[in-house]
Amino acid sequence: MKNKKTTISDIAKALNLSPSAVSKALNHHPRISKATKEAVQRMAAELQYEPNHLAAALRKGKSHLIGIIVPAIDINFFASVVKGIESIINQEGYNAIITQSDDLAEKEIRNIDALLNTQVDGIICSLANTTSEYDHLEKIMSKEVPLVLFDRTPGRADISTVVIDDYQGAVSATEHLVEEGCQTILHLAGPLETLPYRLRAEGYQDVLKKHNIPFRSELIMPSGLTQTDGINCIKKALNLNLAIDAVFAASDHAALGAMRELAERGIKVPEEVAVVGFSNEGFGPFVEPSLSTVDQHGTQMGEWAAKLLLKQCENKGKKIKYEKVVLPTDLIVRSSSRRK
Amino acid sequence: MKNKKTTISDIAKALNLSPSAVSKALNHHPRISKATKEAVQRMAAELQYEPNHLAAALRKGKSHLIGIIVPAIDINFFASVVKGIESIINQEGYNAIITQSDDLAEKEIRNIDALLNTQVDGIICSLANTTSEYDHLEKIMSKEVPLVLFDRTPGRADISTVVIDDYQGAVSATEHLVEEGCQTILHLAGPLETLPYRLRAEGYQDVLKKHNIPFRSELIMPSGLTQTDGINCIKKALNLNLAIDAVFAASDHAALGAMRELAERGIKVPEEVAVVGFSNEGFGPFVEPSLSTVDQHGTQMGEWAAKLLLKQCENKGKKIKYEKVVLPTDLIVRSSSRRK
DNA sequence: TATTTTTGTTCAATCGATTGAACAGACAGC
DNA sequence: GCTGTCTGTTCAATCGATTGAACAAAAATA
Numbered sequence: 052m053k054n055k056k057t058t059i060s061d062i063a064k065a066l067n068l069s070p071s072a073v074s075k076a077l078n079h080h081p082r083i084s085k086a087t088k089e090a091v092q093r094m095a096a097e098l099q100y101e102p103n104h105l106a107a108a109l110r111k112g113k114s115h116l117i118g119i120i121v122p123a124i125d126i127n128f129f130a131s132v133v134k135g136i137e138s139i140i141n142q143e144g145y146n147a148i149i150t151q152s153d154d155l156a157e158k159e160i161r162n163i164d165a166l167l168n169t170q171v172d173g174i175i176c177s178l179a180n181t182t183s184e185y186d187h188l189e190k191i192m193s194k195e196v197p198l199v200l201f202d203r204t205p206g207r208a209d210i211s212t213v214v215i216d217d218y219q220g221a222v223s224a225t226e227h228l229v230e231e232g233c234q235t236i237l238h239l240a241g242p243l244e245t246l247p248y249r250l251r252a253e254g255y256q257d258v259l260k261k262h263n264i265p266f267r268s269e270l271i272m273p274s275g276l277t278q279t280d281g282i283n284c285i286k287k288a289l290n291l292n293l294a295i296d297a298v299f300a301a302s303d304h305a306a307l308g309a310m311r312e313l314a315e316r317g318i319k320v321p322e323e324v325a326v327v328g329f330s331n332e333g334f335g336p337f338v339e340p341s342l343s344t345v346d347q348h349g350t351q352m353g354e355w356a357a358k359l360l361l362k363q364c365e366n367k368g369k370k371i372k373y374e375k376v377v378l379p380t381d382l383i384v385r386s387s388s389r390r391k
Numbered sequence: 392m393k394n395k396k397t398t399i400s401d402i403a404k405a406l407n408l409s410p411s412a413v414s415k416a417l418n419h420h421p422r423i424s425k426a427t428k429e430a431v432q433r434m435a436a437e438l439q440y441e442p443n444h445l446a447a448a449l450r451k452g453k454s455h456l457i458g459i460i461v462p463a464i465d466i467n468f469f470a471s472v473v474k475g476i477e478s479i480i481n482q483e484g485y486n487a488i489i490t491q492s493d494d495l496a497e498k499e500i501r502n503i504d505a506l507l508n509t510q511v512d513g514i515i516c517s518l519a520n521t522t523s524e525y526d527h528l529e530k531i532m533s534k535e536v537p538l539v540l541f542d543r544t545p546g547r548a549d550i551s552t553v554v555i556d557d558y559q560g561a562v563s564a565t566e567h568l569v570e571e572g573c574q575t576i577l578h579l580a581g582p583l584e585t586l587p588y589r590l591r592a593e594g595y596q597d598v599l600k601k602h603n604i605p606f607r608s609e610l611i612m613p614s615g616l617t618q619t620d621g622i623n624c625i626k627k628a629l630n631l632n633l634a635i636d637a638v639f640a641a642s643d644h645a646a647l648g649a650m651r652e653l654a655e656r657g658i659k660v661p662e663e664v665a666v667v668g669f670s671n672e673g674f675g676p677f678v679e680p681s682l683s684t685v686d687q688h689g690t691q692m693g694e695w696a697a698k699l700l701l702k703q704c705e706n707k708g709k710k711i712k713y714e715k716v717v718l719p720t721d722l723i724v725r726s727s728s729r730r731k
Numbered sequence: 732t733a734t735t736t737t738t739g740t741t742c743a744a745t746c747g748a749t750t751g752a753a754c755a756g757a758c759a760g761c
Numbered sequence: 762g763c764t765g766t767c768t769g770t771t772c773a774a775t776c777g778a779t780t781g782a783a784c785a786a787a788a789a790t791a
Contacts, residue, residue, distance in 0.1 A: 101504075101508055102508055103449075103508070103510060104509045105445055105449045105454060105509070106449055108445050109443075109445045109446055114445060116488070123474070124464065124473050125471045125474050125690075127465065127467065127470075130465040130466075133464050133465075133489070134463065134464055134465045134491065137464070137489075137491060141490075146488050146490065146505055146509060147489055148456070148486050148488050148489075149477075149487055150477070150486065150487075151477060164441075165486060167441060168441055169444045169445070169456070169486060170443060194396070333674060334677035334678075337647060337674040337677060337678045338674075338679065339678065339679040349465075
């Protein structure tokens with residue numbers, strides 16, 4: 052009458068079978084008779100048997116656990132990605148172990164070790180922005196543990212990645228502003244040494260070129276893209292008398308700062324200056340006027356990352372094929388840029 | 392020259408020791424000589440040994456995995472709670488397996504089974520709001536797996552829980568409005584059959600009583616607390632000529648709806664009507680005027696939940712002591728209610 | 732020197748499930 | 762009746778680490 056958990060051998064004993072027969076019955080092994088299978092099922096239910104995944108994982112070398120590393124789970128974008136990942140892997144019977152790097156390379160490394168030791172079947176990761184060396188990624192790969200990176204990725208060919216099409220996102224945003232009749236568009240850019248921000252700036256420039264709008268370098272202002280940065284850039288633009296009629300910011304926070312400063316000066320958005328941001332942060336619909344932006348499809352990104360990873364997991368042993376998925380962005384037009 | 396992972400016996404073989412000696416050396420067993428310990432460490436490093444937590448977990452009956460169930464990870468509050476939980480359990484060498492119930496009792500049950508089968512050492516859960524039966528919780532408890540509930544809890548004494556002090560939160564919000572000179576405060580309440588909303592309504596009423604402000608039942612409007620509900624309630628209040636000079640909403644979304652509708656009618660916030668919400672949603676600082684609200688301290692709640700859980704984990708075997716933690720709320724005064 | 736204690740290590744069982752090989756019985760074909 | 766194929770089941774090893782008991786050698790005590 053022990054309170055211990057029921058094991059496979061308890062069922063075996065109760066039915067006068069061998070543990071292996073029970074295991075096979077439970078796993079629908081073809082060589083087990085229907086009668087035995089049914090008896091086992093019944094007895095399992097009766098004894099309230101619950102499989103011990105750990106034991107199976109140890110034996111099979113497959114834990115059905117996926118490790119996830121994000122900079123911070125309470126950033127909406129990453130939470131959406133996690134949601135997407137979960138929805139896919141759950142369907143296939145996997146569970147997610149989530150860890151946070153707090154944007155610290157050092158913690159990222161620790162987390163990877165922890166995940167590896169827990170014998171996860173694969174790892175999905177968005178790099179900390181302090182990460183500059185990739186030894187820890189090499190480690191994952193050398194152990195032949197499937198790896199997929201998303202959003203923040205180093206530019207290398209031997210890792211599967213999922214990113215958004217920053218260039219295209221910038222193109223649609225800028226096109227939209229031009230269509231709304233804007234000609235002097237200020238671009239609040241991110242640090243241009245970082246690929247995504249460079250791509251966004253390029254998209255912006257190419258649209259101007261396409262529409263024969265002369266390019267003026269003073270209209271691209273790189274910054275850290277915080278709300279304060281947005282405010283300062285607008286101040287600068289107004290002081291320089293740039294006569295802008297639109298702002299395309301590479302982040303919603305900078306866009307918001309811009310809107311605040313414009314309002315401060317009594318400049319009407321979108322009538323006098325139209326504004327478009329980037330990332331579709333949660334506050335977009337709530338600000339006044341609601342903020343037009345470029346959506347990054349976090350959930351979808353997570354789903355793709357999970358799919359790529361599971362594909363690698365299933366082809367365990369075979370040579371890994373690296374895939375790059377570039378997701379289209381979505382322009383969300385709200386009040387801050389709608390003039391018509 | 393196999394690419395296989397190094398195990399404890401590989402180290403043993405290389406040093407002409409037994410696997411058990413190696414295991415003990417690695418675990419700082421007192422009976423192992425210093426010399427051996429050092430040799431083992433060195434060889435472990437050289438062979439790039441990485442422990443297999445699964446194997447240890449199986450043997451020791453302790454996985455160092457904590458299961459978390461939240462309705463949805465992409466709701467900011469739950470993400471913060473998860474962050475808090477992680478910060479505590481990571482310190483103690485645990486990792487978190489996160490699952491989402493999507494607010495479906497059925498999925499909650501499935502997730503619990505999955506977590507139990509994965510042999511988690513404990514479970515932290517916020518119930519789905521469709522959950523009305525508690526058999527699945529009983530199951531966890533009958534297996535003597537530590538369990539802590541937070542935020543959404545059934546009212547029972549035999550489970551440890553962490554919740555916020557809804558009553559106190561409502562009291563501070565209402566007190567604040569009275570201090571700002573408001574006398575006719577509309578309360579946008581949640582469904583009053585749900586405990587937290589009832590407590591908030593009580594806090595509101597008690598403050599009025601304390602200040603000898605006559606209570607008028609038409610000033611309490613229960614709803615689903617969405618933004619639309621907020622809009623509708625204000626419409627109703629204005630149609631009834633209630634002459635309100637403040638709104639205390641039991642959710643930020645409803646508060647936002649209220650502000651929108653007031654703006655629509657040309658009523659100034661906070662000058663004519665002051666507004667306070669509840670929950671401190673992410674958009675609060677970004678709306679115009681920024682929204683005063685009651686903070687629920689998600690991270691802190693997660694930290695407490697984790698602490699309670701770990702305490703139970705450590706006292707494994709002993710009788711579980713159930714604890715209830717009620718966290719204080721924090722009034723955040725922003726522009727929507729500041730008149731002075 | 733004999734005896735006890737301490738120290739360092741090995742032995743063997745164990746956690747719970749899985750899996751290929753082995754085996755016995757039923758049945759079919761010739 | 763002999764050989765061969767199927768079926769249904771058991772055997773035994775295995776995944777990798779842990780742990781109490783056992784044991785030999787060294788050190789301490791008498």
